[in-house]
Amino acid sequence: MTAQGYDAVVLAGGAAKRMGGADKPGLRVGGRPLLDRVLGACADATTTVVVGSRRPTARPVRWAREEPPGGGPLAALAAGLAHVTEPVVLALSADLPFLSAETVRALIGALDGEKPGPGPAPAARRDAGPDADRATADRATADRATADRATMDRAGADRDTRAGGAARAEAADTSRAAWDPATARAGEADGTAGNEPADGVLLVDSDGRDQPLVAAYRTEPLRRELSLLAAEHGGLAHLPLRLLSAELTLRRISGPVPAASFDCDTWEDLASARARIREHGNVLDEWMAAVKDELGIELDVDTGVLLDLARDAAHGVTRPAAPLTTFLVGYAAGRAGGTPAEVAEAARRAAALAARWAAESDEGPADGGKTDG
CATH class of the missing domain: 3.90.550.10 (Spore Coat Polysaccharide Biosynthesis Protein SpsA; Chain A)
Structure with a gap:
């Protein structure tokens, strides 16, 4: 430039x-x-x-x-x-x-x-x-x-x-x-x-x-x-x-x-043109660009980070948790200043929480699964 x-x-x-x-x-x-x-x-x-x-x-x-x-x-x-x-x-x-x-x-x-x-x-x-x-x-x-x-x-x-x-x-x-x-x-x-x-x-x-x-x-x-x-x-x-x-x-x-x-x-x-943007390789980026344009957002969002978070929330918690979690991450990042780094940090913390949540569901009782009886 x-x-x-x-x-x-x-x-x-x-x-x-x-x-x-x-x-x-x-x-x-x-x-x-x-x-x-x-x-x-x-x-x-x-x-x-x-x-x-x-x-x-x-x-x-x-x-x-x-x-x-x-x-x-x-x-x-x-x-x-x-x-x-x-x-x-x-x-x-x-x-x-x-x-x-x-x-x-x-x-x-x-x-x-x-x-x-x-x-x-x-x-x-x-x-x-x-x-x-x-x-x-x-x-x-x-x-x-x-x-x-x-x-x-x-x-x-x-x-x-x-x-x-x-x-x-x-x-x-x-x-x-x-x-x-x-x-x-x-x-x-x-x-x-x-x-x-x-x-x-x-x-x-x-x-x-x-x-x-x-x-x-x-x-x-x-x-x-x-x-x-x-x-x-x-x-x-x-x-x-x-x-x-x-x-x-x-x-x-x-x-x-x-x-x-x-x-x-x-x-x-x-x-x-309308068909091209709906092709598999283009549709996600085009949709994100359209949403940012509609909302007046100029932030460059790492969609991979957010998609990974949505996957972890859906699999480790419950499917409806995916969109709600990404919404909360965006809200938290916006309150913190809204930079790409703050989005990434909020997503990292939420993903770590989802991982801990999923890990708990796989654990047995503290004594290795034995109970008194």
Whole structure:
């Protein structure tokens, strides 16, 4: 994870034409709206901007809207960038049911050539809740507008030296067609992508396709490129997303979770996602994540410890003791401070008690089973 921190821009304003205009960010997978699942993956962003219609969310975010509404991903990305202050920005679509914090860490880390791994303590959030410092936000927006005007002026000078939009789109397609996944994986292994520093890192799906909305970018190159595109085309509305990558230096990674780039574009995709989380290998972790999200708990729980405790209570005492014991352990840990260490300690003590309880039931009379008679 970059030590500088990052902001996140989540695009949630699409028309969902292939789903009949359904409110796609609000559709549920595993009991949680798709948008909330994405927000959970980037929970340690300094500021999270959601571009789309306002709606209840599991955590506070800043809202923005593209101009015109429904103007497409480039217009939406530009609207979100107006609120970004960190040097790195995560760009995400709102329909990624299997995006995880692990994948986010891999993207942010790969931008600086780092191998995926745990990052530093999360930066303090500046999400725009009801009590946010709006004066600070207004100053940042004003400063950004000044910077954008300067970039637009430079764009006018650069416009004649750059290829037109159609030629750039063709070049981007040719570049992707020539890209060798094996070469990209080799670049991922040593943290390089040619000799140039990367402007962004894209996730690549299992078929080798770029996912520019599962990506981390350096904020200023991204902002500059969007301004240049706006100058060339008279705006960003309805421009294809592939134009964005034609002039940026990008690194590609496959990511630690193969399904992270899976998106729900159709009802069939949604049904597939709902079935996947109910598979034996996924259902427990998905259920725990859903419960923590519903209860507003951010604690990383060692499910193995709790399952062992539930087993010991069920076998050594009685079956109904399992859920009641784990509840009491959680309550006790919460009163003590609620850290993972306190959960583990409360579970250890309860498991030891269950073991003593079971041992007593196996013991005979103190004299070895003999009685006077």
